[in-house]
Amino acid sequence: MNEIWAGIQAAFRLIVTLDADLVEITLRSLQVSLSALVIASLIALPFGTWLAIRRFRYRRATIATLNALMGLPPVVVGLIVYLMLSRSGPFGVLGLLFTPTAMIIAQVIIITPLIASITHQAMRELWAEYHDLLISLNTSKRQRIATLIWDGRRTLLTAALAGFGRAIGEVGAIMIVGGNIDHATRVLTTAIALETGKGDFALALGLGFVLIALALLVNFAIHALSRTEREGTW
Amino acid sequence: MVEPYPSVSLKDALVKRRGKPILGPIDLALSGTGFTIVLGPNGAGKTTLLKVLHGVERLSKGVVAWSVPDAQARQMQAYVFQSPIMLRRSVRQNLAYPLQLLGEDKAAIASKVTDWARRIGLEEALDRPAPRLSGGERQKLALGRALIRSPQVLFLDEPCANLDGRSTREIEALLQDAQAAGTRIIMTTHDLGQARRLASDLVFLLHGRLHEQGEASAFFATPRTSEAKAFLEGDIVE
Numbered sequence: 001m002n003e004i005w006a007g008i009q010a011a012f013r014l015i016v017t018l019d020a021d022l023v024e025i026t027l028r029s030l031q032v033s034l035s036a037l038v039i040a041s042l043i044a045l046p047f048g049t050w051l052a053i054r055r056f057r058y059r060r061a062t063i064a065t066l067n068a069l070m071g072l073p074p075v076v077v078g079l080i081v082y083l084m085l086s087r088s089g090p091f092g093v094l095g096l097l098f099t100p101t102a103m104i105i106a107q108v109i110i111i112t113p114l115i116a117s118i119t120h121q122a123m124r125e126l127w128a129e130y131h132d133l134l135i136s137l138n139t140s141k142r143q144r145i146a147t148l149i150w151d152g153r154r155t156l157l158t159a160a161l162a163g164f165g166r167a168i169g170e171v172g173a174i175m176i177v178g179g180n181i182d183h184a185t186r187v188l189t190t191a192i193a194l195e196t197g198k199g200d201f202a203l204a205l206g207l208g209f210v211l212i213a214l215a216l217l218v219n220f221a222i223h224a225l226s227r228t229e230r231e232g233t234w
Numbered sequence: 235m236v237e238p239y240p241s242v243s244l245k246d247a248l249v250k251r252r253g254k255p256i257l258g259p260i261d262l263a264l265s266g267t268g269f270t271i272v273l274g275p276n277g278a279g280k281t282t283l284l285k286v287l288h289g290v291e292r293l294s295k296g297v298v299a300w301s302v303p304d305a306q307a308r309q310m311q312a313y314v315f316q317s318p319i320m321l322r323r324s325v326r327q328n329l330a331y332p333l334q335l336l337g338e339d340k341a342a343i344a345s346k347v348t349d350w351a352r353r354i355g356l357e358e359a360l361d362r363p364a365p366r367l368s369g370g371e372r373q374k375l376a377l378g379r380a381l382i383r384s385p386q387v388l389f390l391d392e393p394c395a396n397l398d399g400r401s402t403r404e405i406e407a408l409l410q411d412a413q414a415a416g417t418r419i420i421m422t423t424h425d426l427g428q429a430r431r432l433a434s435d436l437v438f439l440l441h442g443r444l445h446e447q448g449e450a451s452a453f454f455a456t457p458r459t460s461e462a463k464a465f466l467e468g469d470i471v472e
Contacts, residue, residue, distance in 0.1 A: 126322075129319065130319065130321070132290065132315055132319060133315070133319040133321075135290050136288065136290055136312075136313040136315075137331075137332055137335060138308045138309060138335075139335060143335060147321075147331075151321055151322045151323065152322075
């Protein structure tokens with residue numbers, strides 16, 4: 001109990017004094033996770049929607065694979081990305097290992113199946129509702145996907161937020177590919193792991209509270225910007 | 235005014251579901267101007283016939299032949315479903331949607347949307363979410379959304395089912411205006427009174443087969459088949 005209280009005090013102190021290290025790793029956490037979210041959304045939203053409207057031979061197998069990939073172990077993803085980006089790997093020449101870019105790549109791989117799968121579920125229902133109308137209006141595939149994404153945007157926001165939640169709280173993969181280097185690749189989760197390892201539970205808890213607050217803040221901000229509750233009946 | 239509409243014919247058309255025929259084999263030709271009503275009891279194949287003509291239901295056998303290329307024919311048509319499908323958008327955006335698909339410019343879209351909202355009596359509801367409209371309002375919006383593109387052929391699947399007398403009258407007035415403007419209308423209904431009020435010609439289906447086709451006045455005065463006669467007299471036709 002003492003550690004929790006000390007953690008709250010540490011979090012309060014870090015925030016009130018605008019601790020330079022805290023600001024730096026918080027901004028880096030946001031930069032990495034939001035970048036991963038944007039890239040993953042650009043891939044997953046159209047792909048999940050396409051999967052909902054398109055019939056092809058291996059569709060069921062594709063959906064099953066996508067759902068299975070939601071449970072990708074981050075450590076394994078980190079290891080594979082590490083091997084790809086390491087000096088002896090196929091992309092070693094790019095020199096991306098132990099950079100925020102490598103962390104973004106790992107997070108994109110982790111959250112894309114999650115966003116695509118939730119998108120597919122949501123879009124399947126909307127497609128069942130719109131199917132006859134969009135076929136009747138002689139829409140192209142591109143127009144159908146655009147219509148479904150636009151009209152289902154509030155549901156898709158949930159998919160994106162689920163992806164963000166997974167990304168911002170992820171530690172295994174980014175620890176491997178980022179290396180938790182101070183002033184370079186250290187983010188909130190890897191800092192928490194480090195402080196816990198050092199036995200500084202108060203600081204680790206303080207950073208944990210900041211991480212929770214950050215996740216909630218981003219969620220509230222996205223809901224407010226998209227006016228989810230004000231126009232939320234369709 | 236809309237452009238002259240194309241004619242369509244079905245040749246040996248058959249639709250099967252799970253191996254069971256639900257429409258046909260059927261030969262049918264629809265040409266000229268007019269208001270065609272498709273009559274028949276439940277399960278006669280009315281909706282399937284409309285969907286086949288519109289191209290959203292595939293034939294198991296036979297052909298649908300339009301007098302113009304298929305792609306052009308599809309652009310000339312509109313369809314109103316029995317349960318209106320509302321986009322999760324405002325009334326204004328629902329009306330604008332078919333015009334946006336055609337790539338019309340914003341000013342023309344805004345002008346047509348305002349005009350059609352007035353015609354269907356929803357000018358006060360332009361910014362309301364379409365899914366929140368009443369049944370009658372939704373059907374009028376679906377009709378306005380279909381007519382805003384000035385289709386040469388309009389298919390309607392029981393557009394007044396479950397509507398009260400006032401809404402039915404308003405929709406019939408819109409349909410008569412559309413017909414007067416040159417739109418060919420092909421509509422299914424269960425309502426014999428409505429068929430008498432609107433039809434210029436009639437198609438009577440039973441068990442997926444064409445039983446009668448011809449001028450509405452002749453059909454109502456002297457039906458040729460005993461089944462059609464029984465249907466008009468209100469008997470149960472099986």
